[in-house]
Amino acid sequence: MKASDSDKVSDCGDGVDVLGKMEDSSASTAELSERMGLLDYMKVMMFITIAERVVPVSDERVQVSDENFDGVEVIVYQPTQQEESGELRRAIIYLHGGGWCLGSSRMGPYDLLARHMVTELNAVIVSVEYRLAPAYHFPAQFEDVYHVVKYFLHVDVLKSYHINPERIAVSGDSAGGNLAAAVAQQLQKDPKQPIQLKAQALIYPVLQALDLNTPSYQQNQHMPILPRTLMVRFWSEYFTSDKSFLRAMMANRHNNHESAALLKFVNWSSYLPDSYRQTYNYSAPPVVTGKSSVHPVGPHHLLADPRASPLLVPDTTLRLLPKAYVLTCEYDVLRDDGLMYVTRLRNAGVDVTHEHYPGGFHGALMFITWPTDFDIGHRMVDNFVSWLKQNL
Template sequence: MTLKGFFLLLSIGAFTAYYVYQPIPDQIEERWKLMLTDCFFRTLSHLADFSELTGMKDYMGVMMFITFAERVVPQSDENVHVSEERFDGVEVVVYQPKVLGGETELRRAVIYLHGGGWCLGSSRMGPYDLLARQMVIDLNSVVVSVEYRLAPEHHFPVPYEDVYRVVKHFLQMEVLAQYAVDPGRIAVSGDSAGGNLAAAVSQQLQQDPYQQVKLKVQALLYPVMQALDLNTPSYQQNQNMPILPRTLMVRFWSEYFTSDKNFFRAMMANTHNSPESAALLKFVNWSAFLPESYRGKYNYSAPSVTLRGTGSGPDTLSHSIADPRASPLLVPDADLQSLPKAYVLTCEYDVLRDDGVMYAERLRHAGVQVTHEHYTSGFHGALMFTMWPTDFMIGHTMMENLIRWLQQNL
């Protein structure tokens, strides 16, 4: 090899190492695996930015590659019967235990809502398929995995409404009988944006005076709970952390509501609140609802309020971010008191950590029985990293602990 070739190879190696390396806290296990995983996500994000800038394809259209890459065809196996159906017009994948001859016992049921920032993800992705099968086997349960429509093609409240329709349909006595489900043992669960939808659905069902069948438990996994303050201590501490940097989470929120880039820029600056939404900031006051151990070195200051329009109907956007169906943390205490028993999972290295912690605190203060499981070495999305090549031990631990809690409480 010539000296010139050697220096070229050395330069390429140095650039690769510089690009791959990310300062990841020592407390996180399998740090290099996370660096490599994050390198893939960052590269795809850069490509998506370039594609949108040049007008080839919008950002989320490129990021959907993640969904397509992990997509599987849900199929029955020796233990689980799988069917793709429609509940009130919404696509679902239903997982059921294969029935032994003469079995008549009613089963548990879990309605599961996938994550992906309301813009990405699918119930048909490998990790969700694996989780559903594990729940069927370990809980002897029926699992309904919901394929709700996604933003930015379908803005809020379409994804929420899809999920609510599925839940209402499934909770009909004749439908439960069709799947041999015990009406008193039904859970709703979801991760990230799916946790947001699960919390919102739980609240709305409790307020429906005509709803006869109630949910027994809700399991919220690093949920997104509010869009009013995007500068909580966890947003600040973890703004550059894999797998969900602050910029991406703010982009998810923005795309959920509107395709107007002015609103995204306002959310990035945390200046997107109007007088209407500012009236609800008392429910997101992390100096009151966040235990001191999570506040760290950060001091509370309320987000600013502006009357400036975004060009996309500011009244509509103000109403949307203040809507508890989008931000479940915003409901008053009285609306929390009758909610089902809750499991809330949070991760230390996650911009959404404080959302989940504050909701767990508010539920507890309202008299709801809450199990808050905080992973001091956890990072966002870890529960879905359970398959090669992104197979993390903490993801398996989270899955085992979630299922164990459901075994004991559902």
């Protein structure tokens, strides 16, 4: 992380410098291990998230259980005490972040967030343990989440958890925000789905893979905890383990004619406010065909799949979506993904609450426990839960 960048992130002060050093050290270790043929890059990075895992257990206020929804492991958090009035509860299906490659609902901050939502909202929280890349590539992660949502939205299942079918939301952060947005879109297209979501809450979501050089990717390419190189690695591993495709994505030369036709939905000169474009000039990523050193044959058909890149759907799809909450951070390579989605949703007539943190950085919501107990993380949680309380 550059010193000048650190000075700007006023909410966290020296803590962000520490995160930057930790992230640089982890990435360097992972790269060295991969080059030496010891362990895959993502397997090394997974050790970081494993160290943060806890064993979710019930307490006097929250009942925790491990369940299986249509073949997918989930953790269900619900209030221990039944409402004397018999009032039905809200429900939130929550999807953890980690670039589709890392993370778990069992990480301490996610466990803490789920308990907080249970007690503050009198809600049932379903945290999904979807399969991870590189062992499982797209669309395995999406399919796991979609199966959970479809299973959960059955009348009998909702009744067993005392849930109001008109007060259900899907939410997630980072890659989880991607999955939440994609599921909300696909669910609306299902004519056999009688129960629909009331809301979607997307926390610094990743929404498109076509242009990996937006202003926020350029501005924040060295920012922890998600530098550009790591985000591009996540995208590449989500699709394939072919390292040549990773090199193409790093060079932003990975689009073919099919995906390039959808760049109109990622045209940040149209969808970003002037203040976020700054001095950057829009230039569409080049379209390369055939084999080359930077653009070999790869999973190009996946780039245009809206289940991977929810920003790519037409307005007719967006108009059907439930109300949305979108959180973005200034110091985040994914900032512009969220901003463009906010613009497109509003243009389509969707009720959107956009909360931008000028001093925020990617992953800040996770830093709510010792030793990385940041005020900005607590403010994000409080504002997020407050929105759910008012809108769900």
